[in-house]
Amino acid sequence: MNIVTTHVNTDFDGLASMIACTKLYPNTKMVLPGKVKRNVKEYISLHKDVLKFEAPSDINDKEIDKLIIVDTASAKRIGSLSRLIQKEVDIMVYDHHPILEGKKPQWRVEEVGATVTILTEELMEKGVDISSFEATSLILGIYEDTGNLSFAQTTSRDLKAAAFLLEKGAKLSFISQFISKPLTENQKSLLETLMDNMENLDFNGWNVVVCTASLDEFIGGVGELTHKLGKIEDVDAVFTLVKMIDRIHIIGRSFNENLPISKPIVEMGGGGHPQSAAATVKDKDLAAIRQEFIALLNKLPSPLTAADVMAQPVKTIGPDVSISEASRIMLRYGHTGLPVVENDNLLGIISRTDVDKAIHHELTHAPVKGFMSTNVITTSPKTSLKTVRQKLTQYDIGRLPVLDDSKKMIGIITRTDVLKVIHGSQAPRWHKPLYTFSDYSMAEPSENLMEVINTRLPKKIQGLLWLIGQKAQKEGFKVYAVGGFVRDLLLGVPNHDIDIVVEQDAISFARKIVKYLGGQIKEYQKFGTATITLKDGMKIDFATARMEFYPFPAAMPEVEETTIKHDLYRRDFTINTLAFRLNSDKFGDFLDFFEGSKDLEQGSIKVLYNLSFVEDPTRIFRAFRFESRYSFHMDDSTMGFLLNALENNVMQKLSGTRIFEEFQAIVLEPNPSVILIRALELGVLDNIFGKCSNPQQLKQNFKHTMDSIVCLKEKGILEKKDFILVYLLVIINSYPKKVFEIILKDFNLDKGSRIIIRNFFDVGLERIEKLKSNKHLDPSEIYDSLNGLSVHSLCAMMAIADNDLLKNRIFLYLEELHKVDVEITGNDLKEMGIKPGPVYSKIISRLRQQKLNGEIHTKDDELNYIKSLDLKERGR
Structure with missing residues (x-):
């Protein structure tokens, strides 16, 4: 048998999570470990015909195969059912509170606003159907634990889960009935007592309220009262210490995202989130606990101040600087305003708007002192970030100079600086991401790497x-x-x-x-x-x-x-x-x-x-x-x-030199053709070289270029340093003739590269048609067509033609034909009585031709062939 339980003093997240588990794990029984919150008790009472619970005392331990614990991972919080932890029972945990130790791999403990969000996601993934009542029960858990989706720990996952539940028929009218309920008379009385015993304290610059009360009975909803106190007092945090019978309940709520308050409460034996935490202390004196807790609050981290977020050093100008010069400086540094300073004294601020207006009225030579704002709002380096934020909004200003005790400006804070701190990595930006990426093992960025x-x-x-x-x-x-x-x-x-x-x-x-x-x-x-x-x-x-x-x-x-x-x-x-x-x-x-x-x-x-x-x-x-x-x-x-x-x-x-440098970097990338196709499609190449004669053909040529390069590189014929010339030849072939001269003139090419390019366009291109024709060509004809062309030219020819016959002939040339040479030397010819002169090269050429075509093979064959030539051919 499976059972699901949650923490004592069950809230709606605990109840909702148990209900969700019964849908995910059939034949699972719900067990309430002890007391439940008042609003949850009323909800259960209203639906007692639908919601069935077992009492912990009715559970036969031997019959339990699986214990599912939701909204807590602490055995101390599940009452008498903690006895099952030590037995041979399969334990599964769903929780959204941080677990410091003992977490098992199969447990679902995740940082969301409510535990039931995790379970709702599983219902969605597995396609489990739920009724309108069940959807309503689950959404109550999300709304209560996220403060109606307003608490700092609320995530997009909570909103998506709530949206799914609404689609399944969740009734939002129940939210106001069971979560935003009016205070009972006892709660009103307790709230008044807490306000009477309220102390406004300063801990390391944080404005904190500590309230205490002592009661002879249990009254629920202290967490809600703590939240109300924070809204009433407008402070950074509120802590309530309420003794009820023999237990002291410590509740903390932070109203400043930069103030985590869970640590002192954890030290009192409790737990929770950075913004919301609670602890219970048994059989202790309230005054003693208050004193102990106050000591812990002294360890709260210091708040961020103006000194922490200000930019420094500050770019300033003098009062006699001209409007035109101020405009130039703003453009240079990307600023929308500049402090005007003389002898370390802040005189005013000139904004981009002020400068633009002066320029519009043709007052570019006038000094900025006639246009600057002199009623400047400033702050000190010790001012809290909260006060800085208030000043920016109260006075509707975009920048706040920071002055030290001697009134010297030491920094400046802009709205962007403040937003960056408030929103962290989610600070508003001009650009919104559209794409996701998951191919790399991306490390999780943290404060320290x-x-x-x-x-x-x-x-x-x-x-x-x-x-x-x-x-x-x-x-x-x-x-x-x-x-x-x-x-x-x-x-x-x-x-x-x-x-x-x-x-x-x-x-x-x-x-x-x-x-x-x-x-x-x-x-x-x-x-x-x-x-x-x-x-x-x-x-x-x-x-x-x-x-x-x-x-x-x-x-x-x-x-x-x-x-x-x-x-x-x-x-x-x-x-x-x-x-x-x-x-x-x-x-x-x-x-x-x-x-x-x-x-x-x-x-x-x-x-x-x-x-x-x-x-x-x-x-x-x-x-x-x-x-x-x-x-x-x-x-x-x-x-x-x-x-x-x-x-x-x-x-x-x-300049051509800079463009050439970028091309050199591109061809060293794993797939240069992809980059160049992108540049072609977006018009970058046309922006450089003019209008491409056939963009689609060039795109295909780029693809074939990569194939040809890979092929020749694998054969050891082409090296990385050769790639740039191959791509340049392919590009030049698709653009107006003037590009040829531009590249030769402006691209900072060495003399050898310029010769290769000229040779390709003077000779190489015209030979493509011959080499890809079906007409039979002797090996010597292939040799004569390709001899004198560089390997870059041959690779470019393969890319441009994209013809298998041409490729095979080029491969034959590179792998065999260009290695063929004659063994006869000039000395041999001289000994044969042939006078030195141009005839030597003619004879060598004839010998190579015969050797390429397989007519002769050895040196003796070469000698015999020379002897067979008539006297005129031999130069006699």
């Missing part, structure tokens, strides 16, 4: 990073591992190209590392970067944290030093903005300012700002490469920005 580093990186690299971090700590540098190295670490993709950003002078730090670890260093003073090569050949790139400004579209960026956050903001896509600290005191601390890990998990490629492709069009190629390499996709907004950039012909602003 130490475990990921230890399990995914070779020991050698782990040790190297740790040594660099120790040196940084000792020398006073702030250093970070960044970019593709961190991205691939999270994805589980091998990548040992280490990029390190230093928040001071990277070159100076790199010198110290070389002195510390040995090796060689190459410095690039202009860009503040350095590359060190260790004794074992490993290379590490160091870069000073910097901002980049593009003075005009497609320009090379101007650079200046900044913080790690600004450095990451200049990156191409959010998935490349990830970093972790290397300093030994915070080694592995994860930095994700722009939700890159979320986009990485969802396989979404997003730019960080809408002019990204305009400022650097090469990012378009990189987007295609990441799409192909990781099976990612650009989101709608990013795609829109890309297409808009192409409409403005941004690719034409790139």
Whole structure:
């Protein structure tokens, strides 16, 4: 026999979960372990003809095969039924409260708003039919435990489960009847007592209310009263300590998402969620328990302050700076406003709107002091985040300068900074993800990546990073591992190209590392970067944290030093903005300012700002490469920005050298053809080269190019370094003739590559028709047609023609014919009395022709053949 039970003082989630189990596990009996909440008792009484329960005392332990426990995993909370835990009974648990230890693999313990959500999902998956009454019972559990879907722990899964139950006929009218019930007279009296005994206390900056009461009887609903007190008082948290007969009930509710309150309650023997927790203490004095609990509240974590979230250093301007210069600075740094400062004193703020209005009125040369707002709302670094948020909304401002005690501005907070903290990884963004991704072993991002580093990186690299971090700590540098190295670490993709950003002078730090670890260093003073090569050949790139400004579209960026956050903001896509600290005191601390890990998990490629492709069009190629390499996709907004950039012909602003460099990177990807087809379909190639003569044919040619390259590479005939010329030949063949000259002139090709390209178009193309014709060709004819063409040209011919006969003839040439040579030398001819001159090459050519066609084989055959020639042919 199976039985299902829940915790003592059963609530609607416990009841609903038991009912759901009877649907999932047929012939399962429900057992109430003890007292139930008042509203649940009334619901059971109303439906006593439908809801049947067994008493714990009526259970024959020997008949129990399976015990299902719902809405708790604690044996202490299921009353006398805990006796079954020690017996040979199969135990199954469904719960949504965190379990610190003892969790079994088969248990369903998941972070959702209500336990019944987990069970409802199983009903949905298994297609179990439920009645309107059952749906109503289940939805009561969801609504009660999620505060009508409003508590912080509510998830999308809870809403989906509720939607399913509504479709099954759940009656929402029961919600108001049994969950939002008016207080009883006893509850009203208890609420008044709690308010009379209310203390407003400050714990590490949190505004907390502690209320106490002592009763001679049990009154239910203390949790609801605690919640009401929080709404009445508008505080960060409320704790109620109520003694009822011989037990003290401790209830906690947090009303600030950044204040977890479960820890002190857990230390009192209770449990729950970060925002909602409870404990029961037996046979103790209320005053003593209150004193003990107050001591625990002193350990609450300090709240976030303005100093924790502010951006620094702050870009400021002087009061005499012109409107045009202010506009240029805003564009350069991506700011929508600038503080106006003189002698460290904050005079005002000039906004983008103010600047635009001045420009509209042709006042570009006027100083900003005539347009700035002087009534500036400020805050101190110790101000709580809650107060910061209130100031931003109360005064409807977009930025809040942070001033120290001497009134010097030390930072600034924007709405975005606050939203990032409030909403975490779910902070509102311009871009919405459309795609999901699950092909890689994506590591779960956390506050510290130490475990990921230890399990995914070779020991050698782990040790190297740790040594660099120790040196940084000792020398006073702030250093970070960044970019593709961190991205691939999270994805589980091998990548040992280490990029390190230093928040001071990277070159100076790199010198110290070389002195510390040995090796060689190459410095690039202009860009503040350095590359060190260790004794074992490993290379590490160091870069000073910097901002980049593009003075005009497609320009090379101007650079200046900044913080790690600004450095990451200049990156191409959010998935490349990830970093972790290397300093030994915070080694592995994860930095994700722009939700890159979320986009990485969802396989979404997003730019960080809408002019990204305009400022650097090469990012378009990189987007295609990441799409192909990781099976990612650009989101709608990013795609829109890309297409808009192409409409403005941004690719034409790139130099041929930069385009060639991007093509070189593309052909080194696992499947270059996929990337180039994407570039063709979206109009990128046309934006560079003009109108393609036959896009569909070029698309097919790209596919055949990859096939031909793979084939020749497997035969050891073609190497990776050769790929770029093959693809260029295929591209040039499909575009106007001017492209031929553009590539030769602008693509920074070496002399040999230029000769290969000219030879292909002067000779190679015209020979395709001959080689793919069904007409019989002697081996010597095939040799003569292909001799002098590079392997790149032959590969391109295979791709363009896509003809099996042509391919076979090229393979014959590459594998056999081009290796055929004559054994006769010039000395042999001289000894035969033939005078040196052009006739030598003619004779050698005739010999090779005969040998290719199988007419002669040995050196004696060659000598006899020469003797058979008439005197004129022999040059006598």
